[in-house]
Amino acid sequence: MNKCPNCGQPVNENQDFCINCGYDLKQNNNISYQHVQEVPTTSKLPEMTFERLKNDTTASGLSGASQIVGVVGLWMDYTMISAIVGIVLAIMAKKRAINKKSLVLANRGLLWSIVSLIFKIIGILSYLFIIAVYLSAYYY
Numbered sequence: 001m002n003k004c005p006n007c008g009q010p011v012n013e014n015q016d017f018c019i020n021c022g023y024d025l026k027q028n029n030n031i032s033y034q035h036v037q038e039v040p041t042t043s044k045l046p047e048m049t050f051e052r053l054k055n056d057t058t059a060s061g062l063s064g065a066s067q068i069v070g071v072v073g074l075w076m077d078y079t080m081i082s083a084i085v086g087i088v089l090a091i092m093a094k095k096r097a098i099n100k101k102s103l104v105l106a107n108r109g110l111l112w113s114i115v116s117l118i119f120k121i122i123g124i125l126s127y128l129f130i131i132a133v134y135l136s137a138y139y140y
Contacts, residue, residue, distance in 0.1 A: 063093035063102045066109025073116040086113030
């Protein structure tokens with residue numbers, strides 16, 4: 001294998017253009033190519049680069065589910081079950097976060113679930129307060 005004279009990337013002798021930079025390899029036949037030793041790869045894993053990780057925008061379904069359960073639990077449920085389920089899902093999603101987006105969604109799900117739990121506790125306490133006021137007025 002040879003190197004591209006423009007960018008230095010390995011190129012085959014029968015290539016017309018460099019795949020990396022687009023340099024026309026056939027335009028100047030007087031250029032001397034440096035021979036590059038080919039290194040055999042033993043790994044079958046896909047190449048993982050920083051750019052690929054940085055641009056990864058996939059999110060785990062667990063983190064999205066925790067956010068949905070937390071938000072829906074604010075309006076749809078009168079028990080604390082949805083808030084507790086949302087908190088459990090968010091904690092599981094945080095432990096399994098594969099990238100920043102998954103972690104952000106898991107944190108949002110945890111926040112919404114905690115807010116839902118706080119609202120439900122306030123609702124139960126206010127309901128108990130109303131019952132206590134009613135019973136105290138009834139018996140006195």
